[in-house]
Amino acid sequence: MKKTLVIDGKNYSYNRQEKKITELDVVAFLSVQDLYPKMYLSPRFSHEERIAVGSLLSLDQLPSSFEGGDDVRLYGGQAFSKALNDSVWEDFPRSCYFLPKYEIIQTHAETILISHSIDESEIDPYKDLIWDTPSDQTLEIKVKHSENFPELQSWVPLIEKTLSEIDQGSIQKVVLARMTTLKMSSPIHPYAILCFLKEKKLNTTVFSLEFTPGSVFLGSSPEKLYSRAESLLSTEALAGTFPRGISKIQDLELETCLQNSPKDLNEVCFIDAFLKELLTPLSSSLKEDTEFSILQTPKVQHLYKKIYSQLKKPLSDRDLLEALHPTPAVGGTPRDKALRYIQENEPFDRGWYAGPIGWISPVKSDIVVAIRSAFIKEDTIHLFAGAGIVKGSIPLKEWEELDNKTAQFTELLYAK
Numbered sequence: 543m544k545k546t547l548v549i550d551g552k553n554y555s556y557n558r559q560e561k562k563i564t565e566l567d568v569v570a571f572l573s574v575q576d577l578y579p580k581m582y583l584s585p586r587f588s589h590e591e592r593i594a595v596g597s598l599l600s601l602d603q604l605p606s607s608f609e610g611g612d613d614v615r616l617y618g619g620q621a622f623s624k625a626l627n628d629s630v631w632e633d634f635p636r637s638c639y640f641l642p643k644y645e646i647i648q649t650h651a652e653t654i655l656i657s658h659s660i661d662e663s664e665i666d667p668y669k670d671l672i673w674d675t676p677s678d679q680t681l682e683i684k685v686k687h688s689e690n691f692p693e694l695q696s697w698v699p700l701i702e703k704t705l706s707e708i709d710q711g712s713i714q715k716v717v718l719a720r721m722t723t724l725k726m727s728s729p730i731h732p733y734a735i736l737c738f739l740k741e742k743k744l745n746t747t748v749f750s751l752e753f754t755p756g757s758v759f760l761g762s763s764p765e766k767l768y769s770r771a772e773s774l775l776s777t778e779a780l781a782g783t784f785p786r787g788i789s790k791i792q793d794l795e796l797e798t799c800l801q802n803s804p805k806d807l808n809e810v811c812f813i814d815a816f817l818k819e820l821l822t823p824l825s826s827s828l829k830e831d832t833e834f835s836i837l838q839t840p841k842v843q844h845l846y847k848k849i850y851s852q853l854k855k856p857l858s859d860r861d862l863l864e865a866l867h868p869t870p871a872v873g874g875t876p877r878d879k880a881l882r883y884i885q886e887n888e889p890f891d892r893g894w895y896a897g898p899i900g901w902i903s904p905v906k907s908d909i910v911v912a913i914r915s916a917f918i919k920e921d922t923i924h925l926f927a928g929a930g931i932v933k934g935s936i937p938l939k940e941w942e943e944l945d946n947k948t949a950q951f952t953e954l955l956y957a958k
Contacts, residue, residue, distance in 0.1 A: 547610040573733035596643030604860035612905035619899030628891030633757035701937035716874035719928035732758035761915030779813035782806030782845035805934035895926035
């Protein structure tokens with residue numbers, strides 16, 4: 543179906559074809575494709591899987607205007623901050639949103655294959671896809687060496703210094719992160735790890751993104767930045783972390799402790815206040831859950847509150863992203879001071895960790911925060927995790943929290 547696509551005032555003759563196909567092993571199918579970028583998303587609270595393969599049009603930032611209907615989508619994301627200087631991320635741009643050549647959207651009910659083209663018609667629009675998929679994606683690797691940035695002996699004084707800054711009133715909360723680098727015995731199969739995350743998925747969005755062969759950013763994030771349907775915006779305050787229990791009784795005990803933890807309630811309230819202060823002047827109505835509930839993931843659980851905004855006037859996803867990212871869930875408060883503190887004190891470049899990732903269309907959008915994530919290149923995997931530091935934080939407990947957040951990867955990699 544031909545239509546006109548308008549992005550930032552530039553017109554494109556856009557053609558879209560779709561057909562139903564038989565059910566796929568979507569991850570295995572994606573792993574063998576040789577068109578780039580290629581992206582995988584399985585949304586939170588859903589069994590849907592979608593992939594985007596190849597690029598017809600690539601943008602280095604979200605468009606300020608985008609027209610063409612609800613069935614044309616740009617996929618991608620961007621780094622946590624505008625600076626991207628670390629050699630770890632040399633294969634990733636600072637920001638990229640692309641119109642894919644192909645999409646597959648698979649639900650329990652059906653599998654839809656979509657082909658796009660711009661300013662041309664192809665006789666066979668699906669000719670570039672590879673249909674022979676591997677039957678096995680196992681990991682036959684062992685950890686040879688590991689290193690943390692920062693290591694524990696540096697982490698403790700850093701958190702003590704941060705708590706001193708909080709006591710002095712210069713900041714109220716700052717999220718400090720750790721990068722754990724594991725050198726493996728042989729090259730890592732990223733899509734085997736993606737399969738593992740998909741199988742263990744619980745209340746998370748599983749994602750992967752690969753711009754060049756062999757460099758893959760992937761994760762299983764519990765946190766939505768926002769979703770939008772026309773002018774209805776949905777976002778959330780999510781913070782505070784306790785581990786999961788080894789039994790139902792212990793799980794419930796830990797859940798109760800989390801709901802009654804002054805430190806964790808304080809942490810999540812900063813996000814709640816930030817979002818309401820930001821959205822109130824933009825909204826004709828603003829609603830939120832009456833109290834914080836619990837969101838459980840395979841390894842940890844969080845305090846969680848949903849917030850809904852009916853926007854007074856339509857805002858572009860570019861405007862929304864610039865306003866919302868980063869929230870105090872991954873940055874801190876006050877935002878500018880916390881971000882400056884992170885830049886001055888974290889011993890690594892976050893890259894795309896904790897950045898926004900997802901898709902947008904002229905009518906709808908779905909953007910998640912790329913936490914619980916890892917970056918894989920050849921025989922090396924970098925694991926990322928952060929902890930919100932507020933009054934009452936205890937350095938060693940925050941370190942344990944980082945371990946709990948990376949456990950979805952380490953339990954697999956150290957089991958080999």
